[in-house]
Amino acid sequence: MNKTWWKILASVLVVYTAVAGLLLEVPHLAILNETIRNLYFHVPMWFAMIVLFSISVFYSVRSLLSQDRNDDIRAVESVNTGIIFGLLGLLTGAVWAKYTWGQFWSFDPKQNFAAISILLYFAYSVLRNAIDEEQKRAKISAIYNIFAFPMMVVLLFVLPRLQDSLHPGNGGNPGFNSYDLDSNMRLVFYPACLGWILIGYWVYTIRFRIRLLENKQNSIR
Amino acid sequence: MQLLHQVKYLIRKELLLEWRSKYAINGVLLYVVSTIFTCYLSFISLNDKLAWNALFWIIMLFASINGVSKSFLQETKGRQLYSYILASPSAILISKTVYNVLLMLVLTTIALGFYLLVFDTFSPPDLLMYYVAVILGSISFSTVFTMVSAIASKAGNGGMLMAILSFPVIIPVLILLIRLAKNAVDGLPWENSWDDIGMVLVVNVLVVSVSLLLFPYLWRD
Numbered sequence: 254m255n256k257t258w259w260k261i262l263a264s265v266l267v268v269y270t271a272v273a274g275l276l277l278e279v280p281h282l283a284i285l286n287e288t289i290r291n292l293y294f295h296v297p298m299w300f301a302m303i304v305l306f307s308i309s310v311f312y313s314v315r316s317l318l319s320q321d322r323n324d325d326i327r328a329v330e331s332v333n334t335g336i337i338f339g340l341l342g343l344l345t346g347a348v349w350a351k352y353t354w355g356q357f358w359s360f361d362p363k364q365n366f367a368a369i370s371i372l373l374y375f376a377y378s379v380l381r382n383a384i385d386e387e388q389k390r391a392k393i394s395a396i397y398n399i400f401a402f403p404m405m406v407v408l409l410f411v412l413p414r415l416q417d418s419l420h421p422g423n424g425g426n427p428g429f430n431s432y433d434l435d436s437n438m439r440l441v442f443y444p445a446c447l448g449w450i451l452i453g454y455w456v457y458t459i460r461f462r463i464r465l466l467e468n469k470q471n472s473i474r
Numbered sequence: 475m476q477l478l479h480q481v482k483y484l485i486r487k488e489l490l491l492e493w494r495s496k497y498a499i500n501g502v503l504l505y506v507v508s509t510i511f512t513c514y515l516s517f518i519s520l521n522d523k524l525a526w527n528a529l530f531w532i533i534m535l536f537a538s539i540n541g542v543s544k545s546f547l548q549e550t551k552g553r554q555l556y557s558y559i560l561a562s563p564s565a566i567l568i569s570k571t572v573y574n575v576l577l578m579l580v581l582t583t584i585a586l587g588f589y590l591l592v593f594d595t596f597s598p599p600d601l602l603m604y605y606v607a608v609i610l611g612s613i614s615f616s617t618v619f620t621m622v623s624a625i626a627s628k629a630g631n632g633g634m635l636m637a638i639l640s641f642p643v644i645i646p647v648l649i650l651l652i653r654l655a656k657n658a659v660d661g662l663p664w665e666n667s668w669d670d671i672g673m674v675l676v677v678n679v680l681v682v683s684v685s686l687l688l689f690p691y692l693w694r695d
């Protein structure tokens with residue numbers, strides 16, 4: 254039980270946010286209208302992605318220090334899961350942008366930088382595929398992962414602050430916290446973030462265990 | 475003190491090797507000049523200053539990838555081994571970076587001069603600020619590409635991997651540089667650009683410190 258409680262919590266939270274996010278009262282605003290509910294589904298993807306990429310950097314550092322094969326697999330699987338969440342974040346954002354900004358891709362700085370930071374991790378996967386030898390691959394890809402992480406932080410957290418963005422909370426657009434004075438949205442938003450982060454972590458652990466089993470099978474044969 | 479001595483000696487070695495063959499500087503110079511000339515022939519009717527600015531940075535980006543990538547990719551395995559025995563890894567990385575900065579400074583200065591000569595419609599009103607942007611550009615291209623070329627050379631197949639790995643990492647810096655250069659083209663006062671200059675310097679410090687931390691792990695085979 255002490256190993257499954259957080260999985261149950263994650264499922265309950267995500268189901269709760271899916272239901273409550275679509276049914277609960279939200280502020281009625283011009284242009285945004287009901288699309289404001291996308292906050293519950295779009296933003297948590299980014300939180301989950303950033304948490305997963307941070308996990309991967311942590312294990313990359315560990316794999317450099319320990320030379321342990323499992324740390325390397327943990328790093329690459331959390332990157333893979335993080336990429337999925339990043340793509341989902343781009344997708345939910347693009348669909349939302351179609352109905353509020355008029356286009357799927359509006360040349361918004363945050364959109365562009367998020368796409369570039371996902372490119373960074375695609376480059377990481379390509380780098381891994383380019384090296385055959387296992388230990389060398391673990392070492393070099395860990396180094397690139399650690400090298401790329403500060404750049405991703407600059408891309409996602411620093412550069413968008415320097416430019417105007419169409420996103421709520423940037424460039425004169427009021428942020429969601431100023432719309433939601435009675436904190437009704439927070440009741441759904443915070444559980445959504447926590448739930449999706451936990452789901453992301455869960456997916457990552459499953460992928461890690463599948464990889465371990467695959468490796469075991471391959472080594473027996 | 476030991477480190478400083480080694481760095482000085484290694485930089486002298488790089489410069490001496492370059493002076494003897496003059497391969498890098500002449501090769502990349504010819505590359506830049508012919509690219510600028512090709513652009514001149516193809517875009518002669520283009521009258522937009524900002525487009526010329528973007529074109530200049532694209533040319534610089536590709537020239538510096540070609541120029542800097544050879545720093546590690548070109549070294550033979552035996553020579554690498556030899557210098558690794560003699561010097562500490564930090565000294566090797568610092569000397570390569572400094573050498574690349576010098577190379578790129580010479581190169582970008584000549585390229586900017588040629589660019590101004592060929593495109594007489596393109597002369598930024600604040601040439602000093604433009605030159606500062608160019609200097610910052612050569613420094614940041616060198617710091618980033620030196621480390622990436624070390625990673626790519628260790629991974630085996632050099633050229634293509636170098637481009638894939640370096641583009642996502644350099645884009646944040648490139649965005650800042652293009653903005654700074656655009657300020658110079660628009661003739662904005664210097665107060666508007668201090669933020670960008672500071673940000674480029676911060677990113678450079680970040681890149682150099684991460685590279686110094688990671689390089690010792692990279693070269694040890």
